[in-house]
Amino acid sequence: MSRQRSRPLGVATVGYAFMGKAHSQAWRSVASYFDVPAFERRVLVGRDADAVTAAAARYGWADAVTDWRTLLDRDDIDIVDICTPGWLHAEMACAFLEAGKHVLVEKPLANSMAESAAMVTTAEQAATRGVRSMVGFNYRRVPALALARDLIAQGRLGVIRQVRVSYLQDWLADATAPMTWRLRKETAGSGALGDIASHAVDQVQFLLGDTITDVSGRLHTFVPTRDGADGPEPVTVDDAAWATLSLAGGAVASVEVSRVALGRKNALTIEVYGSEGSLAFDLERLNELTFFDGTASPATQGSARVLVTEPGHPYLDAWWPPGHTIGWEHTFTHQIRDFLTAIDSGVAPSPSFAEGLGVQRVLAAVQESAAAKSSIVTVGSV
Amino acid sequence: MSRQRSRPLGVATVGYAFMGKAHSQAWRSVASYFDVPAFERRVLVGRDADAVTAAAARYGWADAVTDWRTLLDRDDIDIVDICTPGWLHAEMACAFLEAGKHVLVEKPLANSMAESAAMVTTAEQAATRGVRSMVGFNYRRVPALALARDLIAQGRLGVIRQVRVSYLQDWLADATAPMTWRLRKETAGSGALGDIASHAVDQVQFLLGDTITDVSGRLHTFVPTRDGADGPEPVTVDDAAWATLSLAGGAVASVEVSRVALGRKNALTIEVYGSEGSLAFDLERLNELTFFDGTASPATQGSARVLVTEPGHPYLDAWWPPGHTIGWEHTFTHQIRDFLTAIDSGVAPSPSFAEGLGVQRVLAAVQESAAAKSSIVTVGSV
Amino acid sequence: MSRQRSRPLGVATVGYAFMGKAHSQAWRSVASYFDVPAFERRVLVGRDADAVTAAAARYGWADAVTDWRTLLDRDDIDIVDICTPGWLHAEMACAFLEAGKHVLVEKPLANSMAESAAMVTTAEQAATRGVRSMVGFNYRRVPALALARDLIAQGRLGVIRQVRVSYLQDWLADATAPMTWRLRKETAGSGALGDIASHAVDQVQFLLGDTITDVSGRLHTFVPTRDGADGPEPVTVDDAAWATLSLAGGAVASVEVSRVALGRKNALTIEVYGSEGSLAFDLERLNELTFFDGTASPATQGSARVLVTEPGHPYLDAWWPPGHTIGWEHTFTHQIRDFLTAIDSGVAPSPSFAEGLGVQRVLAAVQESAAAKSSIVTVGSV
Amino acid sequence: MSRQRSRPLGVATVGYAFMGKAHSQAWRSVASYFDVPAFERRVLVGRDADAVTAAAARYGWADAVTDWRTLLDRDDIDIVDICTPGWLHAEMACAFLEAGKHVLVEKPLANSMAESAAMVTTAEQAATRGVRSMVGFNYRRVPALALARDLIAQGRLGVIRQVRVSYLQDWLADATAPMTWRLRKETAGSGALGDIASHAVDQVQFLLGDTITDVSGRLHTFVPTRDGADGPEPVTVDDAAWATLSLAGGAVASVEVSRVALGRKNALTIEVYGSEGSLAFDLERLNELTFFDGTASPATQGSARVLVTEPGHPYLDAWWPPGHTIGWEHTFTHQIRDFLTAIDSGVAPSPSFAEGLGVQRVLAAVQESAAAKSSIVTVGSV
Missing domain, CATH: 3.30.360.10 (Dihydrodipicolinate Reductase; domain 2)
Incomplete structure (x- = not known):
């Protein structure tokens, strides 16, 4: 079941280092190879304004912002892909899920068990509203x-x-x-x-x-x-x-x-x-x-x-x-494909936050x- | 020596089957990884209007046309990447070179020795005007x-x-x-x-x-x-x-x-x-x-x-x-990188048409x- | 230092199953490839008279006996190679060492720690009289x-x-x-x-x-x-x-x-x-x-x-x-070579019983x- | 069909360099692993008296001689294994076959086509009298x-x-x-x-x-x-x-x-x-x-x-x-096994001299x- 949508899904990615580069590659490539719902690469988020602007240009994101919280209220952002270090995962992921954004978060889920448990709770509540979440164990997609x-x-x-x-x-x-x-x-x-x-x-x-x-x-x-x-x-x-x-x-x-x-x-x-x-x-x-x-x-x-x-x-x-x-990079392409497909068909993507926990x-x-x-x-x- | 340009190089690719798909991937990816002169993916060329339009959308080309000759006079096209079967190479490559477009042509150079020889002659004349040509032995870029x-x-x-x-x-x-x-x-x-x-x-x-x-x-x-x-x-x-x-x-x-x-x-x-x-x-x-x-x-x-x-x-x-x-695909990414770099620095790319001959x-x-x-x-x- | 001897060393092997077959191969081959002191393959020991006689003929031993104790007093036996299951090692090895025979015993040294410890004690006493012992960790000789x-x-x-x-x-x-x-x-x-x-x-x-x-x-x-x-x-x-x-x-x-x-x-x-x-x-x-x-x-x-x-x-x-x-078998050939060389030059072979323990x-x-x-x-x- | 024999087959080998060493290993080992007719390793042949005597002792041959022709009339020699350089093959092999000895000859059959052809003729005549011949392409026995x-x-x-x-x-x-x-x-x-x-x-x-x-x-x-x-x-x-x-x-x-x-x-x-x-x-x-x-x-x-x-x-x-x-050496062990088995059962061994030709x-x-x-x-x- 593929859902009818009035407009492409809007995507934001947070982080542009090693994982941000790899995820950006996946977002850039996935639609050329797989049948996925329409989406647009809208925003790249990073703390250094100059650097994130340059990265957005290089990796193909339409815009760059420095404060991830500004995305919470944006209606044109449907999906957030979190590629930051682990200690930043919990706060971001929970805020985005509560704001109704689908969230993909890099592994590990979080640095502490308490944070991880909180993320699972939030994700399960979000799921009841059709908001999806997934943790990035990309090697499942080799x-x-x-x-x-x-x-x-x-x-x-x-x-x-x-x-x-x-x-x-x-x-x-x-x-x-x-x-x-x-x-x-x-x-x-x-x-x-x-x-x-x-x-x-x-x-x-x-x-x-x-x-x-x-x-x-x-x-x-x-x-x-x-x-x-x-x-x-x-x-x-x-x-x-x-x-x-x-x-x-x-x-x-x-x-x-x-x-x-x-x-x-x-x-x-x-x-x-x-x-x-x-x-x-x-x-x-591989x-x-x-x-x-x-x-x-x-x-x-x-x-x-x-x-x-x-x-x-x-x-x-x-x-x-x-x-x-x-190559190695396409474990991420496949991950995005599966994430988008799950969102589109209304099923829970895997691995869930609970699996990450x-x-x-x-x-x-x-x-x-x-x-x-x-x-x-x-x-x-x- | 990197040349100053007033605008990005305009690129067209002819063909969207196996090789066209692989070359499109390269054009889509190269600037995310390598420092290359600015370019834009302007046109994909194919004989079937519906199919080429769909392929252009899928592979990330701004526009699609069915008649390659229409590109000859377009000032916004600087580079043509020819991914058609071999029997079409000679006519296209020579026309584009004479029109002042840099040309990358898939191997083999052509199906006949006569055609190949003609292409070399044309390429060498074009080179005297700073117009570059290259044949796509991509495995040199493994x-x-x-x-x-x-x-x-x-x-x-x-x-x-x-x-x-x-x-x-x-x-x-x-x-x-x-x-x-x-x-x-x-x-x-x-x-x-x-x-x-x-x-x-x-x-x-x-x-x-x-x-x-x-x-x-x-x-x-x-x-x-x-x-x-x-x-x-x-x-x-x-x-x-x-x-x-x-x-x-x-x-x-x-x-x-x-x-x-x-x-x-x-x-x-x-x-x-x-x-x-x-x-x-x-x-x-590899x-x-x-x-x-x-x-x-x-x-x-x-x-x-x-x-x-x-x-x-x-x-x-x-x-x-x-x-x-x-992966295998990035032999093409590297090929595009080297081709663009050669164009930008004013040196002859290799392998030349003469090497293909x-x-x-x-x-x-x-x-x-x-x-x-x-x-x-x-x-x-x- | 190679010792002068009046006659070849006399060798007996106990057991002719998997390990006995492999050790017999080694005794049969070693002198064709390595410079070792002269020795003769005198006796193969096994409990079943017919079977051990057939095995002696097949593997190249001059004689066959069923009671290993008969070797204790034989002056023409200088070396005993014990290839029996582990529970028989301790009694045999100690008896032969006490009788002045050099002993090579297959690994494991013995089935119990107490037996192993007793063997080490006996071996160390024997060594003071120039009687040598070694345990068969043959992979050291790959x-x-x-x-x-x-x-x-x-x-x-x-x-x-x-x-x-x-x-x-x-x-x-x-x-x-x-x-x-x-x-x-x-x-x-x-x-x-x-x-x-x-x-x-x-x-x-x-x-x-x-x-x-x-x-x-x-x-x-x-x-x-x-x-x-x-x-x-x-x-x-x-x-x-x-x-x-x-x-x-x-x-x-x-x-x-x-x-x-x-x-x-x-x-x-x-x-x-x-x-x-x-x-x-x-x-x-290997x-x-x-x-x-x-x-x-x-x-x-x-x-x-x-x-x-x-x-x-x-x-x-x-x-x-x-x-x-x-092939795999020559780990045993090398083991015999090193054992014979150590006996001949009066040094302690390795691995010792203590190493086995x-x-x-x-x-x-x-x-x-x-x-x-x-x-x-x-x-x-x- | 295994033939009844009154006594073991007597074997001589000519040559004790690389191939002679490898063949000697095979003769020494084969009966320990395979059921083959009884045989005895009687004579090693070489030109240098001291060297061949030492080699016979080392490789396990009962006797050593310097003139291969002395074997022609010996009734206790049934099989000759020729491990000399190629230019000596033809004369020896033909003489031994005519004297009724089974012959195994190392590859190549001979250095010239004429010699090879003569060997085939002699071998085929000998075969009619039950005298067997074989050429040593040992890798068939990997x-x-x-x-x-x-x-x-x-x-x-x-x-x-x-x-x-x-x-x-x-x-x-x-x-x-x-x-x-x-x-x-x-x-x-x-x-x-x-x-x-x-x-x-x-x-x-x-x-x-x-x-x-x-x-x-x-x-x-x-x-x-x-x-x-x-x-x-x-x-x-x-x-x-x-x-x-x-x-x-x-x-x-x-x-x-x-x-x-x-x-x-x-x-x-x-x-x-x-x-x-x-x-x-x-x-x-292997x-x-x-x-x-x-x-x-x-x-x-x-x-x-x-x-x-x-x-x-x-x-x-x-x-x-x-x-x-x-190991590599047992290609020769298998070769000897197959040669002995063929002799014993009265069938022509393979590869024949004709195959060598x-x-x-x-x-x-x-x-x-x-x-x-x-x-x-x-x-x-x-």
């Missing part, structure tokens, strides 16, 4: 991972037993890299845990369609001191994190994330082992999914490198002929466990 | 291949000896796939040879900065008859082609291309072997270059998988953090050799 | 892993921070596979933990030349019941195990092992991340080591696939020309932690 | 390639269209490597062509069960002069060779071989493309076969990495559990074509 979820849901892997997820980067491997706000607990909340383990945890629940019930966790900071503006300063967040996770359906998952894994640039790797099949994925080769079909002819069983570029694969009919790969709860339990000598902690008990 | 060329030019591979290029696809592997104009010599000129061996040949000359002097070739059609509208019809172009090539500098290259290589979707693979190092590339993993450094410590010599996503790699400072891959000459020699029992043919003697 | 240890010891990886080891197999993935003694705690001690995590733990300590100080562990049995001779029977050992490990030198390691990881056959994978470089290994491709040199030229940094078949690589000068790979202590701590909700346990405190 | 042939024969790939074979090494990449007899035409016959293209050509015919009918070829010497004992000397054989091959059944194959492909150590790579499936192989990873099943479910079609270590795979029931890989004819045609500007030459017309 075609290979959407395919993986489909295969699991279809039972192609049988009963899922073991899941292994790692997310390895190396931008902090150099011990002389300087101190930043990202390495202070008071500004960043956590380190690799909140930044990249959040993706890992979301994928576990997304792929299996299941819920994590308890966790054991460990955190470690390999470079405990870094040079700040005023000399050496302690790093108060984790460089790496480990967890084992129990799922309600009986599977066990392991997660390992790091920012000091020298040689790994953006290596979100996922392996899922079931009773009938298994699969593997690496974000550095157009591929490896699938082992345990029911195939024994002589030729093997892990198949599936090039996820066929018209029948998720999202791919919009793109290029088989073998013509897409679910991920936060798991991460909080990992921190709790790490603080308690890795002892298993029940999710939601914190 | 960052990994641009890096490969740099490494070779810097001498990191020593003296180049052997080059192996294959371009394997499988969209004709199914013998029941129907007859199309692409499988008739009179409309398509040739089969895999002109379509994909042209990329292979261009890469050999591009990467080595060298010229092919003689060739031995073979062509084969594995499925000689396909069902057409009126029953079985002979396929009169090649499904696959093979060649060995001598280069002026002493290297020898082999080329193998196919449209029936079941399981290979878009596998342009390139290997270059020199006296000091070697490298390998696969278009299905963010990677494999480099073997023969001067490295013996115990740890090996083929290194270089993820070509670092800020210091060609084109990459415009994009995302390390490990965040880009050079590739055509090699392909013609392959055909000549194939018709003469693979006997070696000197390039340019046909 | 050339690629010996190279890895060398690179780490040379500082090529800088300070080691993170280690990831997994050992994944799938021979229990089929839930209808029947009950065996290996799946009962009273006969097998543990499941994947003792069988394959022992290799993982030994590698961590071997590669880093460091000691594990504390662990957090988890164990799980995915198929809790299997069909035995008398109907369904509970599986009382683990199908999979997870652990995080702290090392004295500051590194953190993770271990994950499984016998139900469908599609993985013998996948011992190891990754080591340091401040200057990293490396990766997969036992299914002739290769992947090395990332963080000090290489930035533009061409990448994970290099080193084919560990060069004459300068560990053990390789004995074998074939570069690129001619060796050290691994057992880590595994015991993992079990203890798993029983205590994964809470961190200090190694040696159990 | 399990993955034996599996590949089975899959093709079973029709799993449909109609075979395109085959790509390369064999790349780099031991001559260093231009300062000195002159040897292998680089002189009068002693070596040819370079990469005879040495490694022979394997490539044999594989094409073996895998497809088909015959090459015509060829176009090219040869090149990248390092034309090397330092000899008396100063610079011309290299008179090829460093690299290229060919395209027509097969009687309609397929087309390409072959490229090189000894200067820096970074490739022993890379015999094979790709076979059919109408229903395709496969790929790399000798540097325990793996990549198989693409074009009839599989479209969403999960992909090139599967089959680990050829399952009990149901060719030769593998003799070895280790799944995932425990074997068939390969020589193809190589001769490649040389002829290369000398005639790559013009296509019919095999057998030379």
Whole structure:
């Protein structure tokens, strides 16, 4: 059901750094590839007037403003896409939802559990008025991972037993890299845990369609001191994190994330082992999914490198002929497509704020466990 | 030297099928990532009025017209991007160049040697008036291949000896796939040879900065008859082609291309072997270059998988953090960037029409050799 | 220093199943490739007279006996290689050592900590009389892993921070596979933990030349019941195990092992991340080591696939020309070579029984932690 | 049918360099893994008395002799395995066959076509008396390639269209490597062509069960002069060779071989493309076969990495559990197994001398074509 509208949806994006650039790309591209309701890129929001004006011109937004509150009363703004750091999410998202704007917010949902919970409450109230909200776990929109979820849901892997997820980067491997706000607990909340383990945890629940019930966790900071503006300063967040996770359906998952894994640039790797099949994925080769079909002819069983570029694969009919790969940025294009489609058809987009809160709860339990000598902690008990 | 202009450059694109869609993407994206002279996407040209109007809306062109000749006299059009089938290239390109428009034309330059030669003449005359032209061998703008060329030019591979290029696809592997104009010599000129061996040949000359002097070739059609509208019809172009090539500098290259290589979707693979190092590339993993450094410590010599996503790699400072891959489409974005930059700075863009003609000459020699029992043919003697 | 001997060393092996077959291969081959002291393959020991006689003929042992105690007094037996199940190790090894025979015993050292400790005591006493002992962690003799240890010891990886080891197999993935003694705690001690995590733990300590100080562990049995001779029977050992490990030198390691990881056959994978470089290994491709040199030229940094078949690589000068790979079995050939060489030169072979006990202590701590909700346990405190 | 024999077969091997070492390994190992008729390793033959005596001791031969002719009359020698350079093959093989000895001869069959033809005649006469002969294309006994042939024969790939074979090494990449007899035409016959293209050509015919009918070829010497004992000397054989091959059944194959492909150590790579499936192989990873099943479910079609270590795979029931890989050397073990089994059961072993001659004819045609500007030459017309 596509709703009749008298005019295009008006869109505003808040933030124009890394995520703002990626989201702007998605808004600029989505309608060229997908059938989505009409929309207009009306406003880019940022605190520095000159910079946001330049960014709006560069990324294709009609206008730029410095005060996000000015959007609350604008009738020509229907959707707000929040790409700011996490500590700004809760106030903005709640205000926009209450003002009747559909809201897409980058992950993590918020830096504190209290904020996240408040956002869920607000989002659920807004939903009763047809106002939609979504949290930006963009890797759900990698075609290979959407395919993986489909295969699991279809039972192609049988009963899922073991899941292994790692997310390895190396931008902090150099011990002389300087101190930043990202390495202070008071500004960043956590380190690799909140930044990249959040993706890992979301994928576990997304792929299996299941819920994590308890966790054991460990955190470690390999470079405990870094040079700040005023000399050496302690790093108060984790460089790496480990967890084992129990799922309600009986599977066990392991997660390992790091920012000091020298040689790994953006290596979100996922392996899922079931009773009938298994699969593997690496974000550095995001157009591929490896699938082992345990029911195939024994002589030729093997892990198949599936090039996820066929018209029948998720999202791919919009793109290029088989073998013509897409890039990381289009996880955002697909996210916008799904968000717009959900708004248009009046259904709740996924992942909801509640799903985002679910991920936060798991991460909080990992921190709790790490603080308690890795002892298993029940999710939601914190 | 960047030229002062009173107004943005006006751009028109002719064609909106596969290549028109890809070029439109590039025009839509390029200014968000790269510093290029100001331009406006003014006109999309196509023969079907309704279809071209819809395509213009979808791909972001301000206007649509059905007669390309109407652009010849328009002062607001400075650049024409020709994405039509090859038989239409020569007339259009020459007319636009004579009208003072900068022209980018998709490969192959033209379907006949005579047309190609005429285009080169026209382009060279236009260049004397500051009117620029370029042929669209977009794979020169794959960052990994641009890096490969740099490494070779810097001498990191020593003296180049052997080059192996294959371009394997499988969209004709199914013998029941129907007859199309692409499988008739009179409309398509040739089969895999002109379509994909042209990329292979261009890469050999591009990467080595060298010229092919003689060739031995073979062509084969594995499925000689396909069902057409009126029953079985002979396929009169090649499904696959093979060649060995001598280069002026002493290297020898082999080329193998196919449209029936079941399981290979878009596998342009390139290997270059020199006296000091070697490298390998696969278009299905276009963010990677494999480099073997023969001067490295013996115990740890090996083929290194270089993820070509670092800020210091060609084109990459415009994009995302390390490990965040880009897709096939951005070979076109980079091509437009380089074309615009060349226009702006008053230098001749590359590959020139003359380079495109050079590739055509090699392909013609392959055909000549194939018709003469693979006997070696000197390039340019046909 | 090579000792003068009046006669060849006499060798006996106990057991002729999987490990006995592999060790026999090594004894049969080692002198053809390596300069080792002279020895003769005198006796194969097994309980079934006919079967052991046939095995001796097949595997190249001069004689066969059914009672291992008859070897204790034989002057012509200098070395005993114990390939029996773990519960038989302690009695045999201690008796032979006390009788003055050099002893090689398969891993695990023994099924209980008490037995292992007794073996260490006996071995240390024997060593004072020049009687040598060694435990068979054969993967230390994979050339690629010996190279890895060398690179780490040379500082090529800088300070080691993170280690990831997994050992994944799938021979229990089929839930209808029947009950065996290996799946009962009273006969097998543990499941994947003792069988394959022992290799993982030994590698961590071997590669880093460091000691594990504390662990957090988890164990799980995915198929809790299997069909035995008398109907369904509970599986009382683990199908999979997870652990995080702290090392004295500051590194953190993770271990994950499984016998139900469908599609993985013998996948011992190891990754080591340091401040200057990293490396990766997969036992299914044991002739290769992947090395990332963080000090290489930035533009061409990448994970290099080193084919560990060069004459300068560990053990390789004995074998074939570069690129001619060796198989899994020769980890045992190298082990025998090193054992014989140590005996001959009068030095203590490694890994010693004490090192074997050290691994057992880590595994015991993992079990203890798993029983205590994964809470961190200090190694040696159990 | 296994023949009753009064005594074990007596075996002699001629030569103890690279191939003699590899064959000795096979004779030493085969009976430990496979059920073969009883045999004894009686004599190793070599020209240097001291060296051959030492080699016999090291490799496990009971005796050593310097004159191969002394074996002709010995009743205790039933089988002769000829591992000498090619120019010695014809005289020895014919003499032994005429003396009633079964003969295994290393590839190439001989250095000249005339010698090869004489060997075939002698072998065919001997066969009428039950005397067997075989040529040592050992790569037919790589399990993955034996599996590949089975899959093709079973029709799993449909109609075979395109085959790509390369064999790349780099031991001559260093231009300062000195002159040897292998680089002189009068002693070596040819370079990469005879040495490694022979394997490539044999594989094409073996895998497809088909015959090459015509060829176009090219040869090149990248390092034309090397330092000899008396100063610079011309290299008179090829460093690299290229060919395209027509097969009687309609397929087309390409072959490229090189000894200067820096970074490739022993890379015999094979790709076979059919109408229903395709496969790929790399000798540097000889325990793996990549198989693409074009009839599989479209969403999960992909090139599967089959680990050829399952009990149901060719030769593998003799070895280790799944995932425990074997090395290059066992291609020879399997070869001996098949040779002994054929002798025992009274059937003609394969590849026969006639098959070896068939390969020589193809190589001769490649040389002829290369000398005639790559013009296509019919095999057998030379």
